[in-house]
Amino acid sequence: MSGSSPAIDGVVFDMGGVLTVDPFESSREYAAELGIPATTFVDQLRGPVFAEVETGVRTMRDYLKFACSDAEQRLGVRVDIRRLANCLAAGQQVRPEMVTLVEDLVRDGAKVGILTNNAKEARSWWTSGVLPLEKFTAVVDSSEEGLRKPDPMIFALAAERMGCQPESLLYFDDAEENVTGALAAGLLAQVFTDPIGCRRTCRRLRLLKAASD
The missing domain is CATH 1.10.150 (DNA polymerase; domain 1)
Structure with missing residues (x-):
């Protein structure tokens, strides 16, 4: 993760391997x-x-x-x-701990979004009710935008859709190259390892109140 940063008011998550189990x-x-x-x-x-x-x-x-x-x-x-x-x-299984984290973040006042490299065919799955899409400020899908991570342009687009400055957004992805792309676009970014570590980072950045833990 990068060093000092302004206050973070939004969190953007990768889908496959972060909101869902390992897709591979x-x-x-x-x-x-x-x-x-x-x-x-x-x-x-x-x-x-x-x-x-x-x-x-x-x-x-x-x-x-x-x-x-x-x-x-x-x-x-x-x-x-x-x-x-x-x-x-088989990788289309949502992590329940991450759904809970999304709900906690929204409850505590943070904006949340999704930025996913995905196939058009996957849309029918992730819009079927498996994710609480009503909680998300923005969902940016590479197959709809014609851009994909790690291109910094798609991170800039995600920030715009979130209504946030890039430097006020925290981004989680399980791929190092995508984290590098997010950093190049000015976001605060971290490689996702597990839901516990993700929640810990959100708590450290004061995106979660103590009662959320």
Whole structure:
């Protein structure tokens, strides 16, 4: 996290791996089952093809077809496209501790937002009632904006949608490169490790009252 900063009045959360469980766990397990490097699908999901899914240029189906073809050509394994799709869907589980934290932050007067690199196809899930969207001041989705993290421009956009100066926003992400992008845009940013540490940081920055803990 950066050093001294002005008073923080808003918190923006990444979705996958922060508000939800680790989105890559099932894909790592499937790769291990196939006898290929555990990071095979994770590397694909962090690569240029999936980046185009996250900016709305490609569909999730495009990525799945690429993933299967790439693994067969490079590693000589047949990937079950339905199984891989199910692995990705397995990460769509909200952390209840984070929902409670969001509710506590709003109750204590902080603005909260979401900034997510996501596929268009995921929208039907996260708008289905699994998250208390009414609590969020802004939800910025890369697939709708045509921008994705770690581009500092999408962090500036998130600050604008939150109605806050970048330096008054705290940002949590589980990916170091996205934290770097947030810092470059002027936000206070921290790598997310677990809900307890996230709550501790919010408490230290006086975003939570003592009764919240």
